[in-house]
Amino acid sequence: MRIASLLPSATDLLFDLGLGSSVVAVSHSCDHPGAAGLPVLTRSIVNPDAPQVEIDRAVSEAVQAGRALYQVDGELLDHLAPDLVVTQGVCEVCAVTPGTLETAVRYLPGCLPATQVLSLEGRTFAGILDDLRALARATGVLERGEALARxxxxxxxxxxxxxxxxxxxxxxxxxxPFFGGHWVPEQVERAGGVNVLGQAGSDSGRTSWEEVAALDPDVIVVMCCGYGLRANVEFALTLRNGPELRAVREGQLWAVDANALFSRPALGTVRGAEVLADLLRGQAREGESVQVP
Structure with missing residues (x-):
């Protein structure tokens, strides 16, 4: 089977299922080591290296105008002729959606005539395991997927x-500031914390520093979507010069590797909850979490 993955979490799950050799193309955001060198099918219309304020403005303007945030190389996709294309319907900001894929191949007669398109929809930890099973079913390794899910x-x-x-x-x-949603509140609760903003299964959301100050959390964890540990440390450091927050003043400001542990609906979410549990005990994990002074 030839598989094209249009999102990093799907690529991670495919390799977890032992299907890495079947992956023939990936998205520009896929960073699994096994995917290095594979053809890239997507690109973002937003500059990921721009300051966060500019990224937020560009994303907001695109969403309001009804423009897709990602583009798919339909001609390359047609040339590669995959048996399965994996996309997602969870967040239009995070990765290619089925609508974007449809737009990319609309004017290519005969493109993907016999190709199965699987949209992953997991918004909770249980939903992530359901996605794992769905991917295993679509690729003929359901027994392997069930065992991994258990x-x-x-x-x-x-x-x-x-x-x-x-x-x-x-x-x-x-x-x-945006607070974590989807599976992140579950990770916090599983780790022993009380999540002060966001509900399991619901979207992440915009908040304000005034609301954050009023909530007065004991611990603040910076896990900016799409970034690893080093970048999140830098983002966390900016809070030292921001509003007066007790958690920052008392040294309970943390940064984590969001890409590997929190941002993606993949199996790394389990490791993320484990990292959070240690973090709430005051214990950092090298390469995964840092207490920001």
Whole structure:
């Protein structure tokens, strides 16, 4: 089977299922080591290296105008002739949606005539495991997928929550501030924290520093979507010169590797909850979390 993955979480899941050799193309955001050198099918219309304020403005303007944030190389996709294309319907800001894919091939007669398109929809931890099973079913390795899902469920349930029920704010963006949604509130609760903004299964959302100050969280975790640990440390450092927040003043400002552990609906979310549990105990994990002074 020839598989084209249009989002990083799908690529991660495919390699977890042992299907890396079947992946023939990926998105520009796919950073799994096994995908290095594969043809790239997508590009973003937004400059990812721009300041966060400019990225937020560009995304907001595109969404309001009804413009897709990503473009798909339909001709290359047609040339590669995959048996399966994996996309997503969770967040139009994060990756290619089925609508964007449809637009890309609309004017290519005969493109993808026998190709299956699978849209992953997981918005909770249970939904992520359902996506894993759906991907395993579509690729003919359902038994392998079921076994992996059971293993990850057991690992999730065996996470030892930190004591103290600290009140936690997760930030998926800092300029302007956005709180974490989807599976992130579940990760916080599983780790032993009390999530102060955002609900499991619901979208991430915009907040204000005034609201953050009023909530007065015990711990703030910076996990800006699309970035690793080093970049999130830099984003967290900007909060030291921002509004007066008790968590920052008391040294309870943390940064984490969002790409690997929090931003993607993939199996890394289990590891993310484990990292959060250690973080709430005051313990950093090298390469995954840092307490920002």
């Amino acid at each position: 293993t990850m469920q057991e690992r999730w349930e065996n996470i030892q929550p930190a004591p103290g029920a600290l009140r936690v704010l997760t930030l998926e963006w800092v300029a302007p």
